[in-house]
């Protein structure tokens with residue numbers, strides 16, 4: 012049996028250590044979790060995401076105290092009760108709306124940092140895959156949350172997106188891939204109505220946040236053994252560097268401990284971020300609230316022009332310019348394409364894109380293409396916009412098809 | 425020893441799998457539309473007051489239903505319903521692409537059409553798709569003629585004929 016010191020004071024350091032091994036836990040999780048020195052502010056995005064998620068949870072809890080998941084009351088409970096009656100209700104709502112929007116901005120920066128430095132391959136595949144899982148879960152979380160105020164955009168986005176699950180047209184493969192009944196099953200009704208609102212409410216405030224918390228833990232766990240990448244993509248001998256650091260040769264060592272050294276840098280970047288965040292919350296919250304959603308849901312009137320929130324525009328535009336069946340395949344592809352990245356990149360080189368020849372071009376083409384798609388997704392589907400949107404959607408797909416070929420013969424940098 | 429442990433493992437695994445399947449079935453059933461939702465699916469609409477070329481929007485199962493009395497010189501189509509000597513177009517007003525409500529544009533020479541603003545789909549006067557992503561004409565709701573009225577949700581012989589000849593999908 013383990014040794015317990017009878018004289019240790021309850022809850023003293025020794026007492027806790029004998030029961031919970033807190034010294035070991037602290038070493039493994041922070042003071043001897045080594046982070047390379049050669050990184051920049053882009054490596055702070057992960058902790059910024061965690062902090063923003065924390066703000067979404069806290070603001071969500073306060074919204075939840077007055078929100079009513081009832082099709083007759085939901086709109087007023089948000090736009091009247093929370094916004095005008097509840098003391099500081101507007102604050103929680105604006106934090107929640109701005110947070111939901113900025114969390115996607117930071118997710119995209121975080122993702123493209125990973126792509127730029129090649130942090131998704133050579134031992135880091137699980138980090139990438141768990142990260143993509145978080146992206147999908149956050150997308151579902153944002154979509155389900157968007158249903159809750161039960162405005163016109165909530166209703167019609169709910170109608171259009173659930174219809175995507177009806178499968179292909181009945182003339183394809185003898186109708187084997189057509190399942191209109193599935194859409195009604197998802198909704199619990201012929202159209203989005205009470206059953207729909209209640210179940211999306213359940214998903215938004217319980218099941219999805221729970222899954223997100225679980226996958227955040229998984230994401231952190233996948234980082235522990237391969238460690239984070241660095242600006243050069245250099246392979247670091249962590250044991251050697253850790254020894255140097257612990258021997259006091261901090262200059263010679265290539266690493267710093269996660270806590271308190273790296274975390275203090277994180278906190279600085281977070282400080283800058285939160286200045287921007289609260290500037291938006293107090294003075295520019297309107298960018299995160301669509302004016303059309305300030306009309307209550309009406310099943311007999313579609314808004315003139317419907318479009319998703321900015322962070323879904325690029326994938327929506329991959330769907331829009333095609334005929335029904337092709338659009339569905341293209342859209343499904345866009346949702347999962349980034350999962351495939353570690354397997355489509357055939358080059359063993361881990362280095363910044365700027366030193367990877369063709370991949371460097373691929374990287375910037377991808378960013379430009381996604382921006383073009385996002386802009387076209389917001390414009391009405393007419394004339395030249397249709398053609399540009401179609402071109403950009405085709406380029407998006409071709410970029411993924413081309414990736415294995417352009418990385419296959421990449422020379423070692 | 426080993427085989428006894430294996431047996432226990434398989435027995436436990438088998439019962440757990442059975443329980444799991446049962447639980448999944450219960451969960452699936454809980455997501456089903458309620459019987460009250462299913463049975464609220466009948467609506468009667470009176471056509472006698474309709475005016476030519478004016479689109480009336482009724483509601484059935486929460487969905488908008490377009491009712492359009494056609495002008496005497498409008499082109500004929502098997503998708504039209506004849507009641508008391510007049511021809512009507514009765515369709516579900518949800519775009520067959522992803523379900524937005526198309527708008528009705530009145531134009532000269534019976535060139536009236538339905539336009540969907542969501543992804544640019546267009547339909548002609550008989551609600552047959554002519555442009556954009558919609559894969560099929562606007563669906564015709566199940567109907568039964570009764571005097572100058574239509575009962576939506578019930579399948580009358582006229583509707584069954586349309587279904588059989590592939591003019592609409594079953595909704």
Ligand code: HEM
Nearest residue numbers: 067068071072074075078108111153156157159160216220
């Ligand atoms: C446990 C965490 C969360 C809880 C308890 C929660 C709760 C709520 C509630 C009650 C509403 C309705 C009130 C309103 O519309 O302002 C709401 C709306 C919303 N939520 Fe959340 N939420 C959580 C996390 C998230 C996350 C992580 C995201 C996105 C990444 C998100 C995105 C949204 C969006 C887009 C809306 C609509 C906001 C609006 O139209 O003002 N939520 N949430």
Ligand code: FES
Nearest residue numbers: 519521522540545
């Ligand atoms: S929903 Fe009408 S064109 Fe897409």
